[in-house]
Amino acid sequence: MIINHPILGPRDAQEFVYLGDASLINRPDGLTASPAEMHDYVYLRDNPAGLHRELWYHEQGDRSWLVVTRNTVTHEITKVEMARDVARSMGRSK
C-alpha cells in the first residue's frame, strides 16, 4: 500500500504506523467532560465497511501525523491530509 504524503509524495505504508480513528483528534476537555463523554471518546469507535478517516504517523519519515481517508473494503486511499491542518481547520491550536 502506498500513502501519498501531502509534503513528501508517495511513500510505502511500511514507513507509517497506524493509530486509529481520526476522531481521536477531538478529545473532550478532561476537566469539563462528563464521564459518559470521556467513555465514548476512549472506547467507542465506528467500524465502517467503506470510507474511514484514520490517523497515520510517518514514523520512518518526517514524523508527521496524517489523516488518511481509506476505503476499508478496497484499501483505496482517496485523501491524505496533514493532521495538524485538519485539527486547525476545526479550530484547534489557535
Added chain:
Amino acid sequence: MPDPHAGLKPQTALGHDVPVTITIGAVTITERFDVALASLAVRRGRDKDLAKAAKAADLPLPPAAMAQFAVPYSAFWMTPEMWMVEAPFASHEEITAGLKTALGDTASLTEQTDAWVRLDITADNPVPLFERLSNIDLATKPVGFAARTVIEHLGTYLIKRSPTDITLYGPRASAQSLLHALEVTAKSLL
C-alpha cells in the same frame, strides 16, 4: 587538583582515533567527524521573524525534503518547521550559541553534534547501492534532496549532495551497524 579527564581521549563514532575510510569496488565510505550539528525548530507563529533573522545570518532554510549547502551554514529539512543545521566543527564547535545569538527567540535550538554518525558515500553511480538499502528512489531525486528513511532498520537522514555524493546521518550508537549494512551491500554489487 589533577584534571579528571586527563587520561581520556576523544573517539569517532566508529570508535577509533581517526575517521574510517573504506573503499569497496566503486563505492567509497568516509566517516566524518568534522561537522557541528544543531536542530532548529520554529517557535509558534514566528515563521516570518525566523526567515528574516536566518537571512541576515546567511542561514539557509530549505523547503520540504531539500538541503541547501553554503559556508559556513548548510541545512537540511527534517519535518515541517524544523531543520538540521551543519557547520564546520573547527570554526563552529559552539554552533547553538552562535545560532542563538543570530536567531534570538524565533527558534528553539538543540545541539546535535556527536549524536549522529555521519558517513559520506561516493560512487560514480550510488543508485544501485541505495535502491538495495532504502525506500528512496534516488535516481529520480534532484541534487539537494534530503529525507529521513530506513536503512537496516535504522532511521537515517539521506542527503544527495551531488549525483555521486551521498551523506547519511544515522544514530551514533548504531554506527557500526549502519556501516556494516553499507559494506555488505557494496560487496553485493561487486
